[in-house]
Amino acid sequence: MLELNFATSMNDAMSDTMIKENPFSSQPTTSAFTEESTYQAVCKSAVASAIFAVLGLSAFLAQMFMLLPILGIVFALLALKAIRAYPDELVGKGAAKFGLLLSAVCLIGSGAMHSFIYATEVPEGYRRISFAELKPSSRGTDAQGFPKRAAELDGEKVFIKGYVRPPSGKQYGLKSFIMVGDFGDCCFGGDPAITDVVAIKIQSDDTVNYGYGLRRIGGTFRLNPSTAASDEEEIPRVFYEIEADHVR
Structure with a gap:
């Protein structure tokens, strides 16, 4: 009887181990659910806003490039709106804020500079x-x-x-x-x-x-x-x- 009980216990233990460690099991483990639920994607609009913000520095060189910081502001606002709506699925708020701030500086700064140049560039008598x-x-x-x-x-x-x-x-x-x-x-x-x-x-x-x-x-x-x-x-x-x- 003792030998029978011992064999039964060993079979139960081996069965539990195979269920827990079977890599072909169709049932996902609790850890898999946890990892999937915490996955977040980077907001593409946030990345675009940061890129346009950096490119927007060229607005200080020529007025034709002032469209770049405008695009940076638009993409930053879209990114912040999307992240606010889906906080558990999207990340990139820092990049969006960076793009918004730098784009605003480029747009306002270059606009003021070009306005000053336009007002003072024509020599007297011309x-x-x-x-x-x-x-x-x-x-x-x-x-x-x-x-x-x-x-x-x-x-x-x-x-x-x-x-x-x-x-x-x-x-x-x-x-x-x-x-x-x-x-x-x-x-x-x-x-x-x-x-x-x-x-x-x-x-x-x-x-x-x-x-x-x-x-x-x-x-x-x-x-x-x-x-x-x-x-x-x-x-x-x-x-x-x-x-x-x-x-x-």
């Missing part, structure tokens, strides 16, 4: 103009077919901002170059219209190097009815020219 004013429009043209605005500016001191179109070969110490108003035409092989370019001829000792940065040019505007020859093969002639004495 008139601010834009490339849009030089395009043919519904305002009409003069007897020679030029925009009336361009004809009115002939001989005036003007101030204009744009990009240096890469010349053929020489890229440093430029005394004359073609300026365009669009970043794509400048740096990505665009095909600007003849009324979208201005020939710049520097009259001072200043020179310009080709680069992606925005240039600020001041000087006397000239309208060339018969067009003037250009050094660039891509743009064989130009209607507008500025004899520059202010280069930044």
Whole structure:
């Protein structure tokens, strides 16, 4: 009888061990439930907000990049809303707050800086103009077919901002170059219209190097009815020219 009881106890113990340790058992253990219930995913919007916030620092270099901190703020607010709604499933509140704070600093700081530059960048005695004013429009043209605005500016001191179109070969110490108003035409092989370019001829000792940065040019505007020859093969002639004495 004693031997029978001992054998029965051993069988029961082995059965319990096999149930607990059987890796093929279809019944999940309590620890598995615990691990699954505590799993949290990183909120993608929080990560995006942090990335756009860092990229938003470039807004201090050019106004066109001010869209980046705006996106950083939008993604940060979306992330905080999602994390608040699903606190047990999502993490990333710290990244979202970082993205929100840095994006706000970039947006407000760059906006204030560019506003100050805009208010003070035009030298005294110069008139601010834009490339849009030089395009043919519904305002009409003069007897020679030029925009009336361009004809009115002939001989005036003007101030204009744009990009240096890469010349053929020489890229440093430029005394004359073609300026365009669009970043794509400048740096990505665009095909600007003849009324979208201005020939710049520097009259001072200043020179310009080709680069992606925005240039600020001041000087006397000239309208060339018969067009003037250009050094660039891509743009064989130009209607507008500025004899520059202010280069930044």
